[in-house]
Amino acid sequence: MPDILLRGGRVLDPAREFDxxxxxxxxxxxxxxxxxxxxxxxKDSKVIDVKGCWxxxxxxxxxxxxxxPGQEYKENIETGTAAAAAGGFSAVCCMPNxxxxxxxxxxxxxxxxxxxxxxxxxxxxxxxxxxxxKGDALADMGELxxxxxxxxxxxxxxxMNSEVMRRALEYARSFRMPIxxxxxxxxxxxxxxxxxxxxxxxxxIRAQPAAAESSMLARDLELVVLTGGRYHMAHISCAESVxxxxxxxQRGLPVTCEVTPHNLMLTDEACAxxxxxxxxxxxxxxxxxxxxxxxxxxxxxxxxxxxxxxxxSPVEKEVEFEQAANGVIGxxxxxxxxxxxxxxxxxxxAKLVVRMSAGPAKVLGLPGGSLAPGAPxxxxxxxxxxxxxxxxxxxxxxxxxxxxxxxxxxxRAVLTVVGGTIVFxxxxxxx
Amino acid sequence: xTKGFTQRHLLGMEKLSREEITTILDLGERFLxxxxxxxxxxxxxxxxxxxxxxxxxxxxxxxxxxxxxxRLSADGVNFTASSSSTVKGETLIDTAMNLDxxxxxxVVIRHAQAGSALLLSQRIRAAIVNAGDGAHEHPxxxxxxxxxxxxxxxKIEGLTxxxxxxxxxxxVARSNIFALHTLGAHVRVAGPRSFLPxxxxxxxCQAYDRIEPALEGADVVMMLRIQLxxxxxxxxxxTREYARYFGLNPRRLALAKPDAIVMHPGPMNRxxxxxxxxxxxxxxxxxxxxxxxxxxxxxxxxxxxxxxxxEWSKS
Numbered sequence: 001m002p003d004i005l006l007r008g009g010r011v012l013d014p015a016r017e018f019d020x021x022x023x024x025x026x027x028x029x030x031x032x033x034x035x036x037x038x039x040x041x042x043k044d045s046k047v048i049d050v051k052g053c054w055x056x057x058x059x060x061x062x063x064x065x066x067x068x069p070g071q072e073y074k075e076n077i078e079t080g081t082a083a084a085a086a087g088g089f090s091a092v093c094c095m096p097n098x099x100x101x102x103x104x105x106x107x108x109x110x111x112x113x114x115x116x117x118x119x120x121x122x123x124x125x126x127x128x129x130x131x132x133x134k135g136d137a138l139a140d141m142g143e144l145x146x147x148x149x150x151x152x153x154x155x156x157x158x159x160m161n162s163e164v165m166r167r168a169l170e171y172a173r174s175f176r177m178p179i180x181x182x183x184x185x186x187x188x189x190x191x192x193x194x195x196x197x198x199x200x201x202x203x204x205i206r207a208q209p210a211a212a213e214s215s216m217l218a219r220d221l222e223l224v225v226l227t228g229g230r231y232h233m234a235h236i237s238c239a240e241s242v243x244x245x246x247x248x249x250q251r252g253l254p255v256t257c258e259v260t261p262h263n264l265m266l267t268d269e270a271c272a273x274x275x276x277x278x279x280x281x282x283x284x285x286x287x288x289x290x291x292x293x294x295x296x297x298x299x300x301x302x303x304x305x306x307x308x309x310x311x312x313s314p315v316e317k318e319v320e321f322e323q324a325a326n327g328v329i330g331x332x333x334x335x336x337x338x339x340x341x342x343x344x345x346x347x348x349x350a351k352l353v354v355r356m357s358a359g360p361a362k363v364l365g366l367p368g369g370s371l372a373p374g375a376p377x378x379x380x381x382x383x384x385x386x387x388x389x390x391x392x393x394x395x396x397x398x399x400x401x402x403x404x405x406x407x408x409x410x411x412r413a414v415l416t417v418v419g420g421t422i423v424f425x426x427x428x429x430x431x
Numbered sequence: 432x433t434k435g436f437t438q439r440h441l442l443g444m445e446k447l448s449r450e451e452i453t454t455i456l457d458l459g460e461r462f463l464x465x466x467x468x469x470x471x472x473x474x475x476x477x478x479x480x481x482x483x484x485x486x487x488x489x490x491x492x493x494x495x496x497x498x499x500x501x502r503l504s505a506d507g508v509n510f511t512a513s514s515s516s517t518v519k520g521e522t523l524i525d526t527a528m529n530l531d532x533x534x535x536x537x538v539v540i541r542h543a544q545a546g547s548a549l550l551l552s553q554r555i556r557a558a559i560v561n562a563g564d565g566a567h568e569h570p571x572x573x574x575x576x577x578x579x580x581x582x583x584x585x586k587i588e589g590l591t592x593x594x595x596x597x598x599x600x601x602x603v604a605r606s607n608i609f610a611l612h613t614l615g616a617h618v619r620v621a622g623p624r625s626f627l628p629x630x631x632x633x634x635x636c637q638a639y640d641r642i643e644p645a646l647e648g649a650d651v652v653m654m655l656r657i658q659l660x661x662x663x664x665x666x667x668x669x670t671r672e673y674a675r676y677f678g679l680n681p682r683r684l685a686l687a688k689p690d691a692i693v694m695h696p697g698p699m700n701r702x703x704x705x706x707x708x709x710x711x712x713x714x715x716x717x718x719x720x721x722x723x724x725x726x727x728x729x730x731x732x733x734x735x736x737x738x739x740x741x742e743w744s745k746s
Contacts, residue, residue, distance in 0.1 A: 198630035202445070204545040204567030204605055209629075274546025319522055320544040322565070 001420050003027045003041045009050035009381060013057060014350040015358045015370035024055055026377040029420035034371060046422075048429055050381050053414060056353040057369050058090025058121075058378030060360040062180075062258050063155070063234055063306035064331065066092070066123070069110055070099025075311035075398045077111065078118035083309070083331040083397035085424035088413025090378035091122035091368060092309075092331075095155040096133070103128035103139040108147035120423040121416070122378070124150045124366060126180060129168045135159050138171055145175050150364050153180035155234055158216050160186060165220065169229025178230040178256075178364060181220055183241070184282070188212040193322045195283040199268040206322055210289065213282055214240035221248050224255060232363055233257035235308050237282035239292035246301045256363045258306035259293055261330055261337040262403055264346075266290075270403065276317045276324035277403045280310065294346045297355060304360040307334045311399030332395050333404045339384050339411025349384070381415035383426070388412060436734050440552045440559040443568035444609040452577065452610060458730035459578050459723065465502055466725065476505035476736045480535040483509045484527070485562070487543045491697060491721065492562050492571075496539050499728035505536075505736065523547060524554055531555035537735055540564070558735040566600050566661075571731055572696055573606035575724040577614060579716055580651055582723070583692050588615030593645045593687075594636075595621045595679065596655030596704050597666070599628040603696045604655060608634045621645035622655075622677060625666040642677055646686040653694040654679050654705045670703045680706040684714070692716045 004026040011022045011034055023038040024031065040047055066080040077094075084092045094111065096102030102111065108125050115123035127144030131137045133154040141152055152172060158181065159165040165181075172179050192208025194200050200207035217233060221244060224231045236242065236257045248255045262280065267287050270278045278284060296302045310327025317324050338356060341347045347355065357380070361369025368378045390407045392400040414426035435454035438447070465471055481500040485493045493509065500507035510530065523542070530538060531554075538555065540548050541562040548561035548568075563569040581587055592611050598604045598620045611618045612635030620631055621639040631638050639645035646652065657673065667673050684693065693705075693715045701707050710717060 196629055198633050201628040201630050202605075202634065204565055204602060206545075206566070274549055318524055320542070320550060321546045322544045 001029060003045035004417065004420065004422070005038060005041055005045060005047045006050045006055055006379070006381065007047055009053045009055035011055045011371065012350055012353045013371040014354045015057070016372055018371070019350055024371065024379065026379065026417065026420050029377050031371050031373050031375045031377050033373060048415065050415070052383065052385065054349055054382040054384060056380055056382065057357045057371050058380050058416065058418065059088045059335065059356045060366060060368055061089050061092045061307050061309065061331065061334070062304055062360045062363060064092045064094055064309040065097065065311065065327070066094040067311055068098065068114060069107065074313050077114045077123065079396060079398040080309070080311070080331070081115070081119040081121045081123060083329070083395060085120040085416045086396045086413065087331040087333070088335045088380040088382060088416055089121055089331060090380060090416060090418045091124060091366065093124045093126050093150060093364065095126055095153060096128045097156045101128050101133050102126070102144070102149070103131050103133070105140065105143040105147040108144055108149055112148045121418050124148070124364070126150060126155070127152045129154045129159055129179060130164060133157055135161055135164060138164070138168060141172055141177055142175055145177055150366060151178040151180050151232070153182065153234065155180065155182045158182050158184040158186065162219060162223065166223050166227060169223055169227040169231065173227065173229045176230070178232045180232045180234050182234050183213045183216040183220065185212045185216045188215065193279060193283070194271050195268040195285045197268055197286050199271060203271060203274070205271065208283065210238035210240055210285060213238055214244060217241050217244050221253065221255065224248070224253050228254070231255045235260050235263070235282055235306070236293070236302060237263045238285050238289045242292045242296045242301060246296065249301065256303040258304040258360070258363070259297060259302045260308045261305060261334045262328055264290070264293055264297065264305070264341065265337050266403060271321070274321040276319065276321055277328060277401050277405070279321060279324050279326060280308070280328050281326040297341070298346050298351070302355070303363050305334060305338060305355045306360065307331055311397055312401050313399065317401050327401070329395070329397050329399050329402050331397060333390060333402060333409070335382065335413055336409035336411045337404070339382070342384070343410065377417055377420035379415070379417040380413055382411060383414045384411045386410065386412045386414070439735070441570050441731055441735060442548050442552060442559065442561045444570045444573050444606045444613070445568070447610070447613065449613050452574070452614060455574055455727065455730050455734065456578050456581060458733065459574070459727040462726040462729040463723065465729070466722065471502055472504060473502065474504045475733060476500070476503040479505040479537070479736045481505045481507045481537045481539065481732060482530055482535045483507060483539045484530065485509065485541040486512045486523070487541050487563070488512065489541050489563070492541060495721070495724045496562060496728050498725050499732055502725070503729055503732055503736070505732065523550065527551045527555050531557055537732060560731055560735065563602050565602065566605070567602050568606045569602040570606050571724070571728055572603050573610040574731070575720055575727040576607055576653065576694060576696070577610055578723045578727055579694065579720050580692070583716060584650060587611065589617070590650040591617045591619065591648055592651040592653065593619045593621055593649045594653045594655065595642050595645070595677070597626045597657055598622055598631060598655070599626050600658045600661045601655050605634070607653065608636050612636065619645045619649070623667055643683060643686055646683055649687040649691050651692055651694065652679060652684065652687055656696065656698060657700055657703055670700070674703050678704055678706060679709050681708055684709055694720055696720070
């Protein structure tokens with residue numbers, strides 16, 4: 001592995017409160033030095049001029065669906081991690097709603113092995129909370145952790161049964177495993193295909209109220225008080241949930257949350273054309289919910305941006321709105337949208353790195369999130385000025401279901417390094 | 432082209448202008464007399480093909496469109512859910528593209544899901560008529576309702592129209608709110624809170640959670656069907672209680688203006704949302720709605736089939 005010298009970028013390492021122009025030397029898969037005017041290393045090394053770019057720790061996505069095993073026609077570990085690398089991510093956490101679901105060690109083993117063989121970036125599996133994600137009996141959390149799972153989640157479904165949720169929080173606590181909850185009371189959401197509000201009333205689409213999310217969150221927070229369990233809320237989407245998380249953090253409860261780029265950028269009005277690329281769960285919410293998410297992302301109530309990258313084939317999306325599968329892809333658009341939020345004043349460059357790298361690392365206790373000397377050489381170089389048009393046909397992902405097709409984007413990853421190896425680079429760097 | 436109507440499809444009332452709506456109503460008025468002729472047929476759409484793609488149970492709307500097409504001499508073909516390939520697993524888009532390959536001029540679609548008519552209009556060449564898409568819109572119903580109101584009241588602007596019942600599940604309510612608001616009526620919707628969709632006031636109407644205050648001074652009372660097949664049943668205790676508090680009976684109708692008319696899009700649940708004495712009473716115009724439905728659908732097919740208003744008035 002050759003040494004890599006990233007010359008002249010703006011180094012953003014908020015975990016160490018570092019924000020200055022400097023050179024970054026990567027050696028033997030680790031960060032070796034960050035200083036101005038580092039000498040050019042030996043002739044086998046690579047020197048890359050990254051002037052005008054932001055150099056930060058590799059981005060980490062807490063929430064993706066890689067669809068392997070079982071749904072490889074939508075995505076697989078090879079294509080999904082290639083998309084991640086192209087989007088600037090050096091690590092992803094993959095959700096367990098595969099086929100079969102990741103509720104046993106054998107499935108985790110397979111994911112870990114496939115990621116080692118075919119993966120471009122680090123893959124951290126998330127196991128199931130309950131067997132088959134059915135919400136009844138606890139999955140083998142200890143063995144899942146031993147095999148490599150970093151958390152458990154029944155993502156796609158909320159754990160409806162309160163006692164099961166209580167026991168899950170308690171049992172997982174013994175293993176220091178966070179519970180990642182998809183907050184949705186399915187008796188209240190009742191299959192609603194979009195957010196219930198003015199827009200759904202106009203469009204006549206069956207809808208689910210924001211309370212389907214926030215009411216389950218409120219219950220869970222009481223269970224966190226009861227159990228002391230470590231709780232992470234997936235894809236927060238409404239103002240009420242923001243209020244609850246903010247209050248819980250003020251009380252010192254061990255809770256964190258993440259938000260998707262699409263909930264930050266779009267509102268329920270986007271469903272006007274019944275375009276199924278705007279259908280996901282939780283759904284796009286009202287403009288006031290969106291404003292609350294922006295505020296919470298800015299003030300740190302929200303710990304991380306996570307894509308909920310959910311690839312689907314045309315079979316699931318080229319149908320009527322209410323029949324279409326939930327979910328949109330996000331790995332190759334998330335960073336540009338976050339840069340857009342910097343332009344809008346919601347984030348600063350340093351906060352962007354916190355919400356997309358240091359924050360997610362802290363949420364699940366993952367390695368990475370900092371460029372401290374000696375840390376793994378997971379690095380993302382971002383050109384915040386790069387202007388491009390979102391063209392889904394050029395995605396590395398096998399799927400095309402993005403709501404951002406055709407959007408004018410600003411900012412993108414130009415170099416992604418994982419453990420000292422370049423896994424993605426822009427055409428302009430011949431490396 | 433007819434002045435005042437240049438749409439390629441009829442997908443809903445929300446985006447139609449007052450002039451466009453009036454053009455259809457005026458034309459419908461002229462088509463009305465064809466039903467009274469000994470030979471109820473004109474050659475206007477001869478050689479045109481109309482497919483009725485009905486993927487949700489419907490008798491009256493399909494029959495109405497079918498008669499409308501026949502009276503215009505169009506060739507009408509019915510494609511219904513029970514006979515369709517959708518039960519064999521074909522997608523709506525595939526079904527529509529197959530039909531389109533047979534080169535129809537107009538496809539009339541009834542489907543259980545909102546947005547399905549728009550989806551078809553984006554995928555096929557034929558003109559699309561939305562004959563009801565989920566809880567979204569049912570524009571020809573709103574047009575025939577407006578036609579009926581206008582016939583009795585000589586105008587629509589300034590009238591107070593009350594729409595009562597299951598507003599949330601109702602495409603008829605949405606299309607009527609949009610159309611009547613555009614035409615200048617004061618629209619009220621009324622029903623138990625559990626039937627009022629969030630923010631309905633923003634569509635251009637006032638909302639009431641009891642029907643008595645809504646009925647006061649009304650010129651038109653439109654009752655909606657309780658749609659038990661859409662799981663409306665968990666929104667109220669039972670039909671007996673519903674009839675007691677939200678049904679239209681003679682006592683409640685007395686709150687409206689003395690000359691108020693009573694409408695219902697059908698099919699009625701007699702004794703639930705409407706008392707038989709009111710449904711069959713002198714102020715009911717329910718069957719006239721049905722008659723006007725044929726004429727309005729003739730007007731819509733005619734306009735989308737490429738006919739021009741001037742041409743018709745000369746013939």
